[in-house]
Amino acid sequence: MRISVIIPAFRAEGSIGAAVGSVLAQGREDVEVIVVDDASPDGTAEAARAAGASVLPGRVRVEVLPTGGGASRARTAGARLARGQILVFLDADDVQLPGFLDTVAATVTGEVEAVVVGRRVRTEGGTRTEASRRLGRMSGEEAARAVMREQITPFPWDKAFRRSLLRLDGPGTAEDLFPADVHRFEDLAGVLVLLSRARQVQVLDLPLIEYRVHAGSLTWGRVPTRRERDLALAHVRHGLDAELLAASRRDLATLHVLMTVLIAQSAALAGEGEESSAMLHACRADLRWRHLLATLAASPVTAAAAVLLRLSPRVFASIAQWRTRTRYR
Template sequence: MTAVRISVIIPAHRAEGSIGPAIASVLEQGRPDVEVIVVDDASPDATAEAARAAAAAAPDRVHVLSLDANAGVSAARTAGLARARGEIIAFLDADDVQLPGFLDTVDRALTADVDAVVVGRRVRTGSQVREEASRRQGLLTGPEAARAAMRDAITPFPWDKAFRRELLGTEPFPRGVHRFEDLAGVIVALSRARTVRSLPAPLVEYRISPGSLTWGRVPERAERDAALGFVRTHLPPAVREGAAQDMAVLHLLLTVLIAQSAALSGTGADGSRAVLSACRRDLSARVLPAALRTSPAAGIAAALLLARPRLFAAAVRGRTRRRYGGAARG
């Protein structure tokens, strides 16, 4: 039997219609040294059955775990990591697919001193498709990559990356947090790397639908604070001591994301205004110059939120309709 080099972990909840293509996108790359671990997070539909049906094509390479109770994506990924045998770990969401060449590309990119790889993505919203990539490209030290992620210059997603297993530890993501947990885990993992290679090639297709969690719920400010606390707790001390300004920019970025979700939500005008007001109170104008230098889009959004919250909300809704169409509904 071929030794497992790469483990692809797929957390799944209510994914009976998409889990089959997700699994197939990994298997069709033809790597006998790759395993797929699907973690069904106590789905009430036929997600587990659909995953097992897809696994029948490669029963020695696809493993389906079922959690007894819904625990959230962080717990599902952690359960998959505990089962994984590969020295390289990649994550994939159950409604997305890896594109041909993902596995070979990240394997080649993980040379002797490179511990993590970032790739580009293809974003599909219905019939609309566009390609995106992190702003920072090339080789970075782990601390440089972590600070770039804090400034939104490296994407917050785990599914467009591959990590050497030791970067993830035993607690790769904060538990009990349902937004921003991805970014927190990515920042900490990158901070532990010797070198990170960032590539522009779009090798994952991210599929946005009206049912996506991103569009359906306004994050709690407590979730932002929990994610920031996870980063502060788990960053290596040498990185944490030099990243105070980056942490302040990260706080601003997450606060803007909460405000954007509120502007898009269907919670009603009063609820939306209450969240926007709370976010404005959380923002510090002193951070704006640093944000404008390192993450211009977030800095401009924060400045607009502070000065003209109604205009901020209108701008968010207009931009989202242009980029995502029907998927932008709350």
């Protein structure tokens, strides 16, 4: 088995069939699909089994977790079951586009141990294509620092990893793939650490994933906590090589600022109640000017957003709401 596609799923009865079908429709015989149902109360598992049986019987494994633990634990559970030499994560409400698996198989060879692709973003208002701002081949350490600077996307679903990067077969444990009890920044933290282990990473602009944005998406549905941010940052610090960690202090400060801005953005999107206002002001208080100066050199856009939040949470919230309406809805 060359490639394992792991799909964590919760309340995905209406979308899991399309996700599974998009993998199987590419026609590769060396691919397995592992759907991990995170104790969904609906018919997610049955829909996944039906999608597999209708295309290629026996190629889809559905694992139902007895209790819900979130996407981090579902991805870890799927990784432990995977037999492939290349692992891919796909969200249950997104789809792979034709050519994704062939591109992955052709790219993850030799020194290249991870690949990042572009995406097609589908919203209620239409579609557009996007890609990471930094393209080409680079070392894993360079890729990790690029993630901290928002130059490479933080998502797991637009990437593929050689199995060895996940350390599933050695003395390490799959429990460390993504930080547990973190439901917004777990993907960024996990991806950053995995990329840092690669000898070489190839970043492409080919749009080979369709990311589907809807009102019920987790990104829009809840405000992450500052504790989740701190747990994600702790996962990064624990997972990075000591030498890279020492060389990345400015980038880690940038990452802290970025996560804080994202929390504030989610609070702004949640409305104008007392809880949202309190979170905005708490995030504002977390931003130190020395961190903003470090961020300015690494990621000017993030620094500008953070300075605006520091100076006027109200104006920051208004701009965040406007940007989301025009970009994602």
